[in-house]
Amino acid sequence: MTEPAARPPVAEDPSWVDLIWVQFGKRKIARGALFGLLGLLLLAIYAPLLASNKPLLWRVADGPLSSPWLLSLFDRNFFENGVDLFFNALLVCVSLLGLPAAWAWRRAATLPRAARGARRARLLLGGIGALLLTLGLNAAAPQARPKEVYPALQAQLEAQGTPVLAVYPPLPHSFRDGVLDQARARPSAAHPLGTDAAGRDVLVRLIFGARISLTIGVFAVSLYISIGTVLGALAGYFGGRVDLVIQRLIEVVICVPSLFLILSVAAFIEDRSIFHIMVIIAAVAWTTPARLVRAEFLRHRNLDFVAAARAIGYPQHTIIFAEILPNTLGPVLVSATFGVASAILTESTMSFLGLGDITVPSWGQMLNAGRTTSEWTLILAPGFAIFVTVSLLNLVGDGFRDAIDPKLRR
Amino acid sequence: MRQSGQSTLLFISLGLLTTINVINSWQIDHLERLAIEDSARLAAIEAQLRAGVPVSGAATTTAAGPAARSAQEAEALADPKNLLRAPTRPRVRAAQVSPGRTLRMQIGQDPQGLNPLIAKGADVNEYSTYFNAFMATRDIGEPERWVPDLAVKVTTDDDLRYRIELRKGVHWHRPAVDWASGRYDWAKGPGPDDRQPFTAHDVVFTLDAIRNTQTAGRVSDLRTYFEPVVAYRAVDDHTLEIQFKEKAYTNRSALFEMPIIPRFLFSVDEDGKPFDAATWGLKLNEHWYNQKAIGTGPLQFVSWEPGVKMEFARDPHYFGEPVAYDRLLMSVVKDQNAWPRKLKAGELDFIYLQPEQFKTEILDDKDGVLLDNPAIKRADFSLFNYFYVGWNADRPKFADKRVRKAMTLSFNRAGVLEKVLYNQGALTSGPFPQQTPCYDKSVQPLPFDLEAAKALLTEAGWTDTDGDGVRDKVIDGQRVPFTFTLITFGSSSEYETIASTWREDLLQIGVQMQPLPLEWSAMLKKMDERDFDAFTGAWVTTWEADLMQLWHSAEADKPKSGNRIGFRNAEADRIAEALRLEFDEAKRVELCHAFHRLVAEEQPYTFFYQRERTVLYWEHLNALEFLQIPPHRDVRLFSFNQPASP
Incomplete structure (x- = not known):
């Protein structure tokens, strides 16, 4: 991270976060991978702007100018998945507030540390608030409108001699509407990666698949990190019987091969949505952070600062969650980045084995469809996407691991 | 230093031993294979000798055309009241018979069993047409016409009471058991090869089994058709009467197409002791012979290795037209993607294509040469x-x-x-x-x-x-x-x-x-x-x-x-x-x-x-013919256009 010239003259000790950030910045590959992930996130957020069969601008003859694209963003008949609605809300928020927020974030760097932290925390809370507000508004007044296939409508109107103005996104295909006549098309200018068995554009589905994969990765991992951290903290701090029970629970979960556990749990749920899949992944994967956190707690609980906190008379939950926990998060966060990658792989595996959610364009789903069609684009494209995402996440995780290791400091 | 020298020596000798072992087991394996091939060849020759076919030389006809059918059948068919009529054409053409050949086909999975009354599944129904005969069958050319099989004459005045005259001189296949042990001597009968005769009592036994509520499996589906049966009896060894309660079109097909099992085998345990009258239905469900097949059909059961293969051989004493080859080998190939490969490698004579394989092998095939081999041909048929x-x-x-x-x-x-x-x-x-x-x-x-x-x-x-x-x-x-x-x-x-x-x-x-x-x-x-x-x-x-x-x-x-x-x-x-x-x-x-x-x-x-459905086959088979009616594939119709390779 480059510091602006307007740095306050008083030199302050770099905080732990700053230290790690600087260390991370020195690892070029990891930094590149982080930018790659950021790009992937932007791609996921702005997917509808890249690919949609709803015109950005639409005018029939001399009628009013409208934007079916804008209206489609929160249309439950088009984006029926919660993940898409979330990302569309992100799209709106990032587009409207992104630049001012980034500017304010940079400005905060000139402030002294305490004020800077508070300012940035406010900014972060404000962003989350805006997102929740958008989602809340959307939930309070759900939008749904009759389905219209605009390219077909345009062709029909033009055949009747009515002039139509229609401006489409660069890829004028929808991730869900297929054109059967073009099923299994080879790559061409109109379909850069060809189409699948139902005549849907592969590239478009790949872009929208990034939303699904990233969501599954991030949400599943947040879920299991939360479970694992709490259980691990309790086991490590209290020890004794609590530790014994939690340890045995962990052993029970890890002694079952996770893929079989996942598959058998998935087989019980009849109407699987991707939220079920996240929960299933979380239900088997929480043991790793639990053991990490437990080990860290065992190390910390007898240190002086904990003794001091006890002497002051802090309640136990304060000692556990406010005093010790922040010190143990380093390894947990590193394992989380790897966890995101493995959650994406697990989802792909489940979808590949036909236990995913068939209505969403997830990469594993596409891979599964490709396997039966023996079209190379259908197999290679999602496979490559999974490979790139997982590699980026692993590189970032590697970078973080090195950055927090004092022995590897540069 | 010395120690490492010793261990090197140890490793070398171990390696040598392993190599020798591998060579040794390969040799034994090879010898064994040769021995198996020899014994198979001998068995084929023996079967040919028994069937009265010259062992060497080109294809010679053995198939008896419809003309050679028994006098009893000819007389029965002459009766205008007979519901059964002469077939429009034979299943096997005399010119197609090629002794010494084995028809090799794939099956996707093992059947549940081979007792056609107990085992459920379309596959068992199909295989039972190979080893079993029925009262009457639908004609190949005109399916609405019933032609004689085990029954030669069926008469009725009111479609309620049927009188059935059975074919004389039919024998059950020899059960595939270890005869040398002497344990199964009770199963020997007076017929050729110690076979047991087929009589009206076997049909009555089968009807008893169908109507016995203890039996389970496919028989429970059949039972609904035989619920309206009021009475049935064997008038003599070759005459049967059966009375239905209600007139229904389905009565005929139920009666004609019912699988028949032998009483001498299925009413007794492995030592020939009759089952208890109160529980024999339950015993039948787990009968010791349910994993093997017995019938009166053109192919007799030889062996079944679950997951590997099932083998049938032409029955030299079959009453109808014998099949055009000597053996039928059904290999169990569970992986459908392996079917085309096995066909191409010459391990199978014909295969079914799955829809995706249809796409890759036929639609995407640019040069029009199937599986890149001009000797492989294609046939299609429509399923019911x-x-x-x-x-x-x-x-x-x-x-x-x-x-x-x-x-x-x-x-x-x-x-x-x-x-x-x-x-x-x-x-x-x-x-x-x-x-x-x-x-x-x-x-x-x-x-x-x-x-x-x-x-x-x-x-x-x-x-x-x-x-x-x-x-x-x-x-x-x-x-x-x-x-x-x-x-x-x-x-x-x-x-x-x-x-x-x-x-x-x-x-x-x-x-x-x-x-x-x-x-x-x-x-x-x-x-x-x-x-x-x-x-x-x-x-x-x-x-x-x-x-x-x-x-x-x-x-x-x-x-x-x-x-x-x-x-x-x-x-x-x-x-x-x-x-x-x-x-x-x-x-x-x-x-x-x-x-x-x-x-x-x-x-x-x-x-x-x-x-x-699309089928790929080697051109050493004559053009494949499929039945109009299920199960469509009837291997009795298949034949080779070359004699066995020397």
Whole structure:
């Protein structure tokens, strides 16, 4: 991270976060991978702007100018998945507030540390608030409108001699509407990666698949990190019987091969949505952070600062969650980045084995469809996407691991 | 230093030992294989000798044409009252017989067992036609004609009491047991090769087994047909009488096509001791011979290694036309993707192609040379089946026939058939096989027409009143949106594509459909409990049209019945009942056509398509011929155009 010239003259000790950030910045590959992930996130957020069969601008003859694209963003008949609605809300928020927020974030760097932290925390809370507000508004007044296939409508109107103005996104295909006549098309200018068995554009589905994969990765991992951290903290701090029970629970979960556990749990749920899949992944994967956190707690609980906190008379939950926990998060966060990658792989595996959610364009789903069609684009494209995402996440995780290791400091 | 030298020596000697061991076991393996080949060759020669065929030299005919049939049969066929008639053509042409050959085919899985009364499954039904004979069979050329098999003459005055004259001089195959041990001497009979004779008492025993409520398996399906039997008895060894309670068209086929099992074997335990009269039905379910086959058919059972292969050999004493080759070898190849490879490697003589293989091997084949080998040929045949979408008529949404029709109109069947199923079949508009006269060709499948579908839904009261793009209607005082769940057969990716395509089209007419892929067992459970809006299904049909099971309203109220969709229609009931009692072919066809028009109007199902199957085979087989009627594949029809290679 480059510091602006307007740095306050008083030199302050770099905080732990700053230290790690600087260390991370020195690892070029990891930094590149982080930018790659950021790009992937932007791609996921702005997917509808890249690919949609709803015109950005639409005018029939001399009628009013409208934007079916804008209206489609929160249309439950088009984006029926919660993940898409979330990302569309992100799209709106990032587009409207992104630049001012980034500017304010940079400005905060000139402030002294305490004020800077508070300012940035406010900014972060404000962003989350805006997102929740958008989602809340959307939930309070759900939008749904009759389905219209605009390219077909345009062709029909033009055949009747009515002039139509229609401006489409660069890829004028929808991730869900297929054109059967073009099923299994080879790559061409109109379909850069060809189409699948139902005549849907592969590239478009790949872009929208990034939303699904990233969501599954991030949400599943947040879920299991939360479970694992709490259980691990309790086991490590209290020890004794609590530790014994939690340890045995962990052993029970890890002694079952996770893929079989996942598959058998998935087989019980009849109407699987991707939220079920996240929960299933979380239900088997929480043991790793639990053991990490437990080990860290065992190390910390007898240190002086904990003794001091006890002497002051802090309640136990304060000692556990406010005093010790922040010190143990380093390894947990590193394992989380790897966890995101493995959650994406697990989802792909489940979808590949036909236990995913068939209505969403997830990469594993596409891979599964490709396997039966023996079209190379259908197999290679999602496979490559999974490979790139997982590699980026692993590189970032590697970078973080090195950055927090004092022995590897540069 | 010395130690490492020692261990090196140890490793070298270990390595040497391993190598020697490997070579040794390969040698033994090789010798063993040679020995097996030799003994197989000897067995083939022995079989030929027994069949009276010169062992060396080119193909010589042994098949007896229809002319050589017994005097008893000729006399019986001359009787105008006989329900059985002479076949239009023989199964085996004399010119095609090539001794010494083995027909090699693949089977996807092992059958449940080989007792055709107990083991369930289309595969056992098919194999039982190889080793078993029946009372009478449908003619190859004209399936409505019954030709003699084990029965030579069947007469009836009222279609209630049947008198059956059985063929004389027929013997059961020799059971495939370890004769040398002496344990099975009780099974020896007076016939050639110590065979037991086939008599009317075997038929009576089989009927006893079918009507015994202790028996389970396929027999429980057969039992429904034999419930209306009042009495049956063996008049003498070759004459049988059977009396039904009600006159029904299905009585004949039930009687003629029933699998028959030998009394001498299935009424006793492995040591020849008769079963207890109170529990013999239960004993039959787990009979010691259920994993082997016995019959009176053209091929006799040799061996079955589960998961590996099943072998049959030509029965030299078979009463009819013998098959054109000596042995039938069925290899169990579970991996369907391996079938084309095994064919190409020459391990199989013919294979079925799966739809995706049809695409890769035939549609994507640029040079027109199948599997890159000009000696491999292709044959196609149409199956007796149809695929459909069933609508739960007990649900208010689909009780209205206009709604069901709108669903059919919105399903792009032709497009899906072409693009997803590669035109491996033909669209169908009714429940009868298209090859039978029952199918009314004038009833065209409905077109794909979203505008017409919209109009029908509006007419049925489904309109989008709140502007959310989904039609709604007030049902029982509540405004319900038109959303439904379509249960699809989860093990096939084609259904997934079909469902997602249909889903988008349905949304255009304001209907929201949620596909739910389920495994077969879960799907069956839902259908049995009538817990569904709609499902994808398929029925295997028969030559004989019978509408009671699927379409009669009495079945709609029975649990787990075939009428899962709750179809209740007075006119359909009338036709189904009339069809049971009608014996005149022309009138039956008229009734079928009336029913076909009725379902086209009512749309209880969205009829989809009738599937075709593609077969690849080596050109050393004569052009493959398939039966019009299930099970379509009848290996007795297959023959080689070359004698065995020397």
